[in-house]
Amino acid sequence: MENLNIGKYVEHFVDWLSDAGEPVFRQITIIIENCVDVMQGALLSIPFYILIALFALLTFFIKNKSCRRSNVTKANAKDIFDLPIFCILGFLLIYWMGFWEETINTLVLVIVATFIILLIGIPLGIWCARNKKVNAIVRPLLDLMQTMPAFVYLIPAILFFSVGNVPGVVATVIFSLPPAVRMTALGIRDVPKEIVEASVAFGCTGRQTLFKVQIPLAMATILAGVNQVIMLALSMVVISSMVGAGGLGESVYAGIQQADVALGFEAGLCIVILAIILDRTTQSIGQKKEVAK
Amino acid sequence: MSKIEIKDLYLVFGSAKRQAIKMLKSGRSKKEIHSKTRCTIAVNNANLSINEGEIFVIMGLSGSGKSSLLRCFNMLNVPTSGSLVIDGEDITKMDKDALLNLRRKKVGMVFQHFGLLPHRTILDNVAFGLEIQGLPQEERHNKAKEILNMVGLSGYESSFPHQLSGGMQQRVGIARAIATDSQILLMDEAFSALDPLIRAQMQDELVEIQQSLKKTIIFITHDLDEAIKVGNTIAIMKDGVIVQQGTPEDILLNPADDYVKAFIGNVDMAKIITASAINEPFKARIWQGKDGPASALRLMERHLLKFLPVVDHLGRLIGYVGEKDIRKKIANKENNIDSIVTDIPKVSMDTSITDLLPLFINQKYPLAVVDHKDRPVGYIRHSDVVSMVTGYDDDKVQSIIESAN
Numbered sequence: 282m283e284n285l286n287i288g289k290y291v292e293h294f295v296d297w298l299s300d301a302g303e304p305v306f307r308q309i310t311i312i313i314e315n316c317v318d319v320m321q322g323a324l325l326s327i328p329f330y331i332l333i334a335l336f337a338l339l340t341f342f343i344k345n346k347s348c349r350r351s352n353v354t355k356a357n358a359k360d361i362f363d364l365p366i367f368c369i370l371g372f373l374l375i376y377w378m379g380f381w382e383e384t385i386n387t388l389v390l391v392i393v394a395t396f397i398i399l400l401i402g403i404p405l406g407i408w409c410a411r412n413k414k415v416n417a418i419v420r421p422l423l424d425l426m427q428t429m430p431a432f433v434y435l436i437p438a439i440l441f442f443s444v445g446n447v448p449g450v451v452a453t454v455i456f457s458l459p460p461a462v463r464m465t466a467l468g469i470r471d472v473p474k475e476i477v478e479a480s481v482a483f484g485c486t487g488r489q490t491l492f493k494v495q496i497p498l499a500m501a502t503i504l505a506g507v508n509q510v511i512m513l514a515l516s517m518v519v520i521s522s523m524v525g526a527g528g529l530g531e532s533v534y535a536g537i538q539q540a541d542v543a544l545g546f547e548a549g550l551c552i553v554i555l556a557i558i559l560d561r562t563t564q565s566i567g568q569k570k571e572v573a574k
Numbered sequence: 575m576s577k578i579e580i581k582d583l584y585l586v587f588g589s590a591k592r593q594a595i596k597m598l599k600s601g602r603s604k605k606e607i608h609s610k611t612r613c614t615i616a617v618n619n620a621n622l623s624i625n626e627g628e629i630f631v632i633m634g635l636s637g638s639g640k641s642s643l644l645r646c647f648n649m650l651n652v653p654t655s656g657s658l659v660i661d662g663e664d665i666t667k668m669d670k671d672a673l674l675n676l677r678r679k680k681v682g683m684v685f686q687h688f689g690l691l692p693h694r695t696i697l698d699n700v701a702f703g704l705e706i707q708g709l710p711q712e713e714r715h716n717k718a719k720e721i722l723n724m725v726g727l728s729g730y731e732s733s734f735p736h737q738l739s740g741g742m743q744q745r746v747g748i749a750r751a752i753a754t755d756s757q758i759l760l761m762d763e764a765f766s767a768l769d770p771l772i773r774a775q776m777q778d779e780l781v782e783i784q785q786s787l788k789k790t791i792i793f794i795t796h797d798l799d800e801a802i803k804v805g806n807t808i809a810i811m812k813d814g815v816i817v818q819q820g821t822p823e824d825i826l827l828n829p830a831d832d833y834v835k836a837f838i839g840n841v842d843m844a845k846i847i848t849a850s851a852i853n854e855p856f857k858a859r860i861w862q863g864k865d866g867p868a869s870a871l872r873l874m875e876r877h878l879l880k881f882l883p884v885v886d887h888l889g890r891l892i893g894y895v896g897e898k899d900i901r902k903k904i905a906n907k908e909n910n911i912d913s914i915v916t917d918i919p920k921v922s923m924d925t926s927i928t929d930l931l932p933l934f935i936n937q938k939y940p941l942a943v944v945d946h947k948d949r950p951v952g953y954i955r956h957s958d959v960v961s962m963v964t965g966y967d968d969d970k971v972q973s974i975i976e977s978a979n
Contacts, residue, residue, distance in 0.1 A: 333787060397672075450863055470841050473687075473689075475686075475687050475688075475689040476689050476690075476692075478650060478685070479683065479685055479687065479689030479690075480691075480702075480706075481650060481677070482648055482650060482677060482681075482682075482683040482760075483677060483678065483682070483683070483702060483703045484673065484674045484675070484676075484677035484678030484679075484703070484706050484707070484752070485706050489706055493691075493702075493705075494691060497691075497693045498691075498692070498693060556809075
């Protein structure tokens with residue numbers, strides 16, 4: 282018996298799509314490329330010490346806000362200052378190792394991808410939470426997206442967007458989208474029924490219920506989803522160096538190809554530092570919301 | 575004309591509603607219908623008429639359909655068939671805008687677990703209904719402050735719900751429902767989540783609010799004592815059917831069937847608290863005009879008292895009624911208690927014992943303690959004064975009396 286060639290059909294479909302959707306893909310390419318270039322150019326035009334100081338201040342403000350409810354004591358003074366200090370030391374280390382430009386490039390890719398993900402994922406999650414049919418369609422798709430090996434996304438990404446940062450961002454968006462949709466839907470579905478009922482009983486329209494009750498109450502869960510999205514995006518941005526995306530991934534990839542342990546380790550260390558800073562920062566935004574609850 | 579009129583109302587949950595109603599009308603049982611159509615009959619042919627300004631209690635065990643019926647009053651549940659007319663308008667036929675308007679301006683709701691917004695301050699919670707209507711912030715905050723003051727929560731404006739006790743949270747829930755000036759209040763087991771003492775207090779406050787604001791209140795409960803205490807009319811539901819409807823007197827004197835009888839017999843005497851201090855708080859009062867002899871007697875039996883204070887519509891003390899007089903009234907089948915109200919000396923909380931003593935002469939009943947608004951707060955018994963002055967306990971006083979005789 283002949284083998285069933287599902288892959289063949291998918292290939293035909295992808296071929297057709299890359300022809301038919303060409304103008305759309307070109308527009309997307311231009312937009313993403315410009316976004317990435319402008320942001321990278323802007324961040325790299327700032328002297329590194331000022332940028333580090335800005336990052337440290339940003340983490341300080343976020344931490345400070347999250348701890349504000351309790352009075353400043355010795356115990357939580359440590360909580361407020363540990364992240365900014367780590368931020369300064371970590372970025373200085375990256376700079377002295379000579380990976381400053383690559384790190385900024387990676388950061389920009391993560392930011393752009395995350396922005397696109399939230400733009401798609403949060404409305405989609407809200408829709409899923411409110412409509413059972415949409416949920417029934419989207420859920421298996423999300424499962425598929427999450428279980429499919431990350432590298433597989435790189436193939437159509439190249440076909441549609443050639444090589445460079447853009448297919449990297451697109452593959453990252455596809456790979457990291459599921460938690461944004463899932464956590465948003467979960468958060469909104471978990472809002473106590475009686476509170477939603479109360480808002481309807483007082484004459485809220487669907488939109489008022491959503492914006493005045495459901496989203497504020499789901500915010501902690503949504504932000505936990507954002508944290509996951511950023512972490513996944515960081516890992517995928519590194520992998521997508523295989524399709525020519527720049528940044529730290531490129532260095533790691535070079536390390537692999539040349540069997541250069543030193544290069545690989547240094548680039549890897551930079552990724553770890555960046556990951557810790559991104560994770561702690563977004564986590565403390567979520568914590569703030571939980572305290573307010 | 576009555577304020578709310580319900581006619582032949584059916585509420586069915588499930589997809590095959592038409593079939594379920596057809597089966598129901600041909601006399602099949604609820605179970606049979608459920609196994610065949612997967613539909614649940616929540617309300618089965620309800621007919622009610624509710625007068626303006628009354629507290630209408632719908633009572634039943636859990637699963638009897640009382641909460642489902644309540645949610646028809648603001649179309650949170652859409653009746654499967656039948657009509658629900660408020661002020662001459664059938665709300666089941668309203669379009670979207672009219673329905674929003676009904677919910678915003680006419681019908682307020684209070685929930686069992688309060689349903690407050692945890693991320694908003696108390697002030698913003700109370701102002702929520704007004705915010706939905708699009709009132710500017712200053713206006714709605716002023717109104718909310720006024721209402722908070724009325725329910726005794728001024729000073730808590732910037733607190734969050736989780737910082738308040740259950741009783742206080744439910745006051746916020748009531749304030750939120752009153753703030754929109756709705757004429758109709760739906761209360762879904764509003765006091766069931768509160769502890770007994772707070773609960774009794776809230777029931778009194780609810781009657782006060784109703785007396786002063788003249789709202790039409792539809793009150794859901796599973797507790798007969800609560801129903802008798804707050805209700806002008808009581809409807810008892812079982813398996814989606816309204817089995818009896820009438821004044822508390824009617825229900826107590828002529829229970830329609832065994833289900834209602836079981837309800838009445840099922841009173842939890844263990845809840846009664848024994849007296850200990852010199853000022854015993856009143857655990858019940860009789861509202862002039864609202865309560866008749868039968869409910870008065872019931873209250874007395876429940877609280878083991880031989881008398882009860884009678885208050886007017888503002889909650890001010892008029893006098894006492896005694897158990898013997900009440901029994902005579904019931905035996906004669908008379909309904910008015912005005913003629914048997916006896917005057918009683920009123921004292922305040924800070925009256926001294928020596929000043930109390932002369933008042934006991936020729937007094938058959940304990941003295942009444944009232945607050946600055948003349949509302950009864952408690953009573954003082956002869957024996958308590960005696961033991962207070964002599965320092966003897968009750969047994970010793972009794973034995974002295976016995977040996978003297």
